[in-house]
Amino acid sequence: MDATVGAIYSGAAERRSDRSTDALGALCRMLDAARREGAVEALAVADETGVLVAGSGFWETCEELAALAPLLPADEPANDVVPTRLDVLSRRTEVRRLSIDGVSVLVCGAGDGAQLDAALVRVAGGCARILGRSRLA
Numbered sequence: 001m002d003a004t005v006g007a008i009y010s011g012a013a014e015r016r017s018d019r020s021t022d023a024l025g026a027l028c029r030m031l032d033a034a035r036r037e038g039a040v041e042a043l044a045v046a047d048e049t050g051v052l053v054a055g056s057g058f059w060e061t062c063e064e065l066a067a068l069a070p071l072l073p074a075d076e077p078a079n080d081v082v083p084t085r086l087d088v089l090s091r092r093t094e095v096r097r098l099s100i101d102g103v104s105v106l107v108c109g110a111g112d113g114a115q116l117d118a119a120l121v122r123v124a125g126g127c128a129r130i131l132g133r134s135r136l137a
Contacts, residue, residue, distance in 0.1 A: 023130055024054060030126040031056035038119030040111030041092075044069070045127060048104040061110055069095045069106040096120050101133045 035056040042057025046066035055062025
């Protein structure tokens with residue numbers, strides 16, 4: 001196979017385009033792709049203190065997701081008798097807590113149902129790939 005045919009073949013096999021060697025750029029691109037594919041309102045990656053690391057969607061929504069992520073239960077909604085502002089905000093918000101090489105990462109999104117769940121699964125896998133030790137080494 002000559003070099004031109006090999007280059008065309010390898011380009012056709014590559015599913016991701018516009019790759020980045022920068023971890024932050026790669027996170028932002030991955031979040032944008034997951035948000036578009038899942039048709040969700042916003043996706044964000046935050047640290048355990050609620051600081052936004054990367055996001056896709058309106059800036060204010062991403063900041064709010066990141067700030068709320070440490071406060072929201074990761075696996076079950078709050079069922080208080082008297083709803084608080086946090087309860088109202090958390091109705092359309094989901095959070096996944098990850099540990100990537102011993103570092104806590106919060107993946108959060110705003111949207112509805114199964115589409116948001118699928119987007120968060122994709123983002124969790126992408127975060128592990130992008131932020132994992134094998135990429136940064």
